[in-house]
Amino acid sequence: MLRIAMLSFAHVHANDYARQVLAHPEATIQCIWDDDEKRGMDAANSYNVSYERDLTAVLERDDIDAVLINAPTVQHTELLLAAAQYHKHIFTEKALTVTKADADRVVQAVQSSGVQCVVSLPTRTRSETLFIKNVLDQGLLGKITLMRARIAHSASLDHWFHDGSAWFGDASLAGGGALFDLGCHTVDIMRWFLGRPVSVIARVQNFSGAYDIDDNCVAVIEFESGALGILDVSWVHRAGPNPLEIYGTEGYIGRVGTRNQLVLSSQNAQIQHYPANDLPYIEPTRLPDALPMPFEQWVSACLHGTSPTITVTDGCNLTELLEGIYTAARTNCEFRF
Numbered sequence: 001m002l003r004i005a006m007l008s009f010a011h012v013h014a015n016d017y018a019r020q021v022l023a024h025p026e027a028t029i030q031c032i033w034d035d036d037e038k039r040g041m042d043a044a045n046s047y048n049v050s051y052e053r054d055l056t057a058v059l060e061r062d063d064i065d066a067v068l069i070n071a072p073t074v075q076h077t078e079l080l081l082a083a084a085q086y087h088k089h090i091f092t093e094k095a096l097t098v099t100k101a102d103a104d105r106v107v108q109a110v111q112s113s114g115v116q117c118v119v120s121l122p123t124r125t126r127s128e129t130l131f132i133k134n135v136l137d138q139g140l141l142g143k144i145t146l147m148r149a150r151i152a153h154s155a156s157l158d159h160w161f162h163d164g165s166a167w168f169g170d171a172s173l174a175g176g177g178a179l180f181d182l183g184c185h186t187v188d189i190m191r192w193f194l195g196r197p198v199s200v201i202a203r204v205q206n207f208s209g210a211y212d213i214d215d216n217c218v219a220v221i222e223f224e225s226g227a228l229g230i231l232d233v234s235w236v237h238r239a240g241p242n243p244l245e246i247y248g249t250e251g252y253i254g255r256v257g258t259r260n261q262l263v264l265s266s267q268n269a270q271i272q273h274y275p276a277n278d279l280p281y282i283e284p285t286r287l288p289d290a291l292p293m294p295f296e297q298w299v300s301a302c303l304h305g306t307s308p309t310i311t312v313t314d315g316c317n318l319t320e321l322l323e324g325i326y327t328a329a330r331t332n333c334e335f336r337f
Contacts, residue, residue, distance in 0.1 A: 002027045002089070002302050005064045007055075007079055008034045008071035009043040011093050012165050013120075017068055018047055020295050027299050033058045035075075039164065055079075059086035066116075066302055069093060072173040073180070077102040080117075084109035089302045090117040091295060094184045096315030098175035100323050103316040110312045118298040118308045119315035123185045124192065125294065127287035128262050132246065132253055134288065136193055140266040141248025147194055148230040149186040149244045152178075152237030156210040169211025177213035179204060180322055183233035186244070187325075188318045190231060193246070194223045197321055199336045204329035207236050219325045231325075262287075 004021055006029055008014070021027045031050045034040025044051035052058045059067075059082055066089035069079050077097045083090050090110070096119050097103045110117045123129055135141060155161065155178070160168075167173040168181060179187075191197070202219035206212070215235040222228055245254040251266030264282050292300070297308040320337065328335035 002299050003030045003063055003065045004028065005030055005052075005058050005061075005067050005088075006032045006043070007058075007067050007069045007083075008036075008075070009039050010034070010036070010072050010164070010167060011070035012168075013093060014043070014070035017070060017091075017295065018043070020293075021068070022047070024296070024299055026303055030061070030064055031058060035071075055082060059083065059088060065089060066091070072167050073098055073175040074173050077106060080106045081109050084113040084115055084117075087113050087115055089115045089298070090312075091120065091298045092117070092315075093120050094188075094315070094318065095119075095175065095180060095322060096312065096319050098180075098319070098323075100316070100320045103319040107312050107316050116298060116301040116308065117312040117315075118294050118301070118310050119312065119318070120294045121185070121188050121310050121314065121318075122294055123189055124310055125291040125297075127290045128255060128260075129189065130288040130291065131262070131284060132244075132255075133193065135253050135264065135266075136246070140251060140264075141246065141253060142250030142267075144194065144225060144227040144246060144248045146228050146230070146247045147190055147245065149190060150232045150234075150242050151182055151186045152232070152234035152240075152242055153182065154235070154238055155182070156208040156215040156235035157238060159210055161211065169213050171213050174213065176322065176326060177206075177211065178215045178235040179217040179219075179233045179325060180214075182235065183217065183231065184318060184322070186231055186233070187321050188314065189244075190221070190229045191317050191321050192314070194225060194227050194229055196224045197221050197229075197324065197337050198224055199334050200321075200324050200328045201334050202325045202329040204326065207234075210235075217325075217329070219328070221321070221325075 032044045067083045069092040200221045204214045205216040207216040217233045219231045300306045324335045
């Protein structure tokens with residue numbers, strides 16, 4: 001049984017993770033720590049476990065094997081380093097840290113301690129994401145020239161963040177806005193698909209004024225392979241699709257339309273055809289099975305020594321790219337990695 005201390009209930013997904021723990025046959029909540037006493041005690045009462053105000057006291061407990069972090073992002077570094085120091089396995093909400101320098105410290109601490117550390121990046125587990133990765137790994141699109149991805153919703157337009165979630169609109173606590181929170185998913189996937197970045201230019205706006213933080217962003221990234229990546233992220237999105245498109249010298253794959261329809265065109269693939277702009281396309285129907293969700297992978301790694309597909313290094317790579325985009329936007333200059 002993996003005995004878990006929940007570290008903070010600040011994040012909007014904290015209760016979702018608590019329910020995942022309770023639903024898992026090999027995991028249990030031992031206690032809850034939170035620097036906000038009322039929030040922590042309310043959560044502890046809800047789940048019928050003890051509340052701890054002293055973080056060190058939690059990490060020194062022999063009946064705690066692991067921690068699950070849902071604190072504001074600026075607290076991550078302190079919590080991650082402390083958990084690694086006490087050899088507690090770590091599951092954390094994204095992003096890993098706000099800065100690459102802190103992410104490097106966390107990677108070193110985790111690797112030195114030998115604990116399992118998984119960042120919650122569930123897009124990597126989805127069938128369509130795995131299908132696209134397989135297509136790229138098989139070279140079916142030839143040399144990749146461009147990836148374009150949008151992720152957006154109406155958080156600023158509809159004032160989603162208030163009361164306990166108000167910190168999402170405070171850069172001093174969240175680290176960033178739409179790009180840093182929602183954009184994590186597409187930034188991570190682009191980094192996973194295209195490899196190491198070499199430079200980025202960006203524009204980051206506060207369009208709505210709903211919060212004192214970015215809510216509308218565009219970045220253009222150049223990768224070592226020569227591919228270009230175009231990212232756009234928004235909290236001022238009322239309607240429309242969130243497409244993902246990848247172009248190569250031998251084909252194209254994309255998730256398009258309001259139904260996120262997956263389509264593939266490749267001169268190297270044996271595919272059924274239908275006419276679309278005089279190009280052969282296929283709508284894949286046989287996709288890989290989805291992988292276990294990040295939390296399930298983490299529990300299995302902690303208890304059974306399996307290898308999670310999302311690691312602390314992936315979290316570090318994500319932070320590096322996020323920081324580069326924000327730096328490029330802030331300085332109005334190209335940022336080179």
